[in-house]
Amino acid sequence: MPESLDAPPIMGNVPGSYALGVFRDRHPVLLRQVREALPYTPDRLAALDRLDDEVARDVMEPLDASAHDFAAWAEWGRDKLGRRWVDVPFLWGEVYFYRKLLDATGYFGDGPWRGVDPFGPVKQAELLGAAVDDELAALDKAGTLPRDERAKALLLGSLWGNRADLSFQVTLTGEREHVAELVVDDSALLWSLVRDRPPGKICVLADNAGRELMPDLILIDHLLAEGLATEVVLHVKPHPYFVSDATPADVVACLRRLAAAPGRAGEVGGRLWRAMGDGRLTLRAHPFSCAPLPYRDMPGDLRDELASASLTITKGDLNYRRLVGDQVWPPTTPFAAVTAYFPGPVVALRTLKSDALVGLDEHTLAELDATGEPWRTTGTHAMIQARS
Numbered sequence: 443m444p445e446s447l448d449a450p451p452i453m454g455n456v457p458g459s460y461a462l463g464v465f466r467d468r469h470p471v472l473l474r475q476v477r478e479a480l481p482y483t484p485d486r487l488a489a490l491d492r493l494d495d496e497v498a499r500d501v502m503e504p505l506d507a508s509a510h511d512f513a514a515w516a517e518w519g520r521d522k523l524g525r526r527w528v529d530v531p532f533l534w535g536e537v538y539f540y541r542k543l544l545d546a547t548g549y550f551g552d553g554p555w556r557g558v559d560p561f562g563p564v565k566q567a568e569l570l571g572a573a574v575d576d577e578l579a580a581l582d583k584a585g586t587l588p589r590d591e592r593a594k595a596l597l598l599g600s601l602w603g604n605r606a607d608l609s610f611q612v613t614l615t616g617e618r619e620h621v622a623e624l625v626v627d628d629s630a631l632l633w634s635l636v637r638d639r640p641p642g643k644i645c646v647l648a649d650n651a652g653r654e655l656m657p658d659l660i661l662i663d664h665l666l667a668e669g670l671a672t673e674v675v676l677h678v679k680p681h682p683y684f685v686s687d688a689t690p691a692d693v694v695a696c697l698r699r700l701a702a703a704p705g706r707a708g709e710v711g712g713r714l715w716r717a718m719g720d721g722r723l724t725l726r727a728h729p730f731s732c733a734p735l736p737y738r739d740m741p742g743d744l745r746d747e748l749a750s751a752s753l754t755i756t757k758g759d760l761n762y763r764r765l766v767g768d769q770v771w772p773p774t775t776p777f778a779a780v781t782a783y784f785p786g787p788v789v790a791l792r793t794l795k796s797d798a799l800v801g802l803d804e805h806t807l808a809e810l811d812a813t814g815e816p817w818r819t820t821g822t823h824a825m826i827q828a829r830s
């Protein structure tokens with residue numbers, strides 16, 4: 443990123459902002475839902491209540507000194523812990539909230555709740571739901587499309603799969619809005635990056651499990667089956683994160699669901715299962731995937747890995763926020779300039795659910811703002827942004 447190019451971080455404390463609403467409205471509701479989703483024992487319920495109180499008092503207490511990552515968070519939080527949740531960069535405060543939530547549920551503890559995903563019930567319900575059956579059945583129809591049309595359908599399936607985000611639905615009222623439109627469409631550059639060059643390794647930085655991960659896996663199958671990638675590395679989270687972010691266990695659940703499905707979905711599942719076995723599809727769960735930092739601060743080993751890829755595809759709103767630094771950029775700031783630091787070509791597939799935004803042309807921005815609708819944060823608009 444050009445040295446001169448910078449912008450202040452999106453903060454949680456701006457009155458009326460989306461970020462403030464996340465802390466004030468979404469997190470208390472989420473804590474109640476987590477508390478009720480599993481038969482937690484009194485010690486865990488008390489810990490969840492203590493976190494609820496910490497949120498209500500709006501103060502960030504440090505992790506317990508016994509936490510495995512206490513030193514890392516003490517370093518990251520050197521100038522933040524003890525302050526109000528909303529008085530630090532939105533990204534940092536939000537990531538810390540989910541880390542504290544895992545602490546409260548005993549996820550990293552030595553007791554019986556170790557490794558129990560607090561979002562497991564909602565993830566499982568979504569994955570086993572009828573909507574997934576319908577989406578998998580639709581693959582039989584997609585399979586009859588001409589190749590380019592099929593590729594476009596699978597790309598859009600992965601893009602709009604990002605709307606299926608359980609944390610997002612916590613405060614979504616009413617029926618799902620009619621999904622409006624693509625505010626940036628660099629899909630031509632995306633396809634050029636995978637078709638006009640020798641196939642190579644493609645890294646996919648996944649977002650949510652279930653109804654987002656399923657179309658992501660189906661797109662990955664297309665990239666491998668059509669020879670557009672020699673291998674795909676699917677980056678997921680090493681532990682539960684932001685409600686529905688995918689972990690390795692969620693990938694396994696999706697692959698089992700796919701492989702057991704009838705028709706083309708079952709064929710896709712079988713190919714992906716074999717690709718896992720022969721190393722053409724691999725999983726990564728890098729610790730940095732759950733760090734409270736933008737991707738420009740990624741560690742060297744992750745930078746080297748992404749640099750060795752012919753393309754990196756990032757999925758979802760949170761990955762987009764980390765890609766562009768979760769900063770208050772003028773929306774017309776060029777995507778290529780803001781992501782110039784990123785190693786190798788990168789494509790972001792994202793539905794807009796928060797205020798981070800770059801790469802819009804003036805006309806589109808003026809048109810969208812003229813609607814008076816909160817188009818940046820409702821998930822009704824999306825973008826495919828690419829940088830070669």
Ligand SMILES: O=P(O)(O)OC[C@@]1(O)O[C@H](CO)[C@@H](O)[C@@H]1O
Pocket residue numbers: 464468536604607609610649650684757758759760761763795796
């Ligand atoms: O990355 P996703 O799943 O597309 O979106 C996650 C997300 O929209 O939910 C949070 C609110 O809880 C936002 O701040 C965050 O960006």
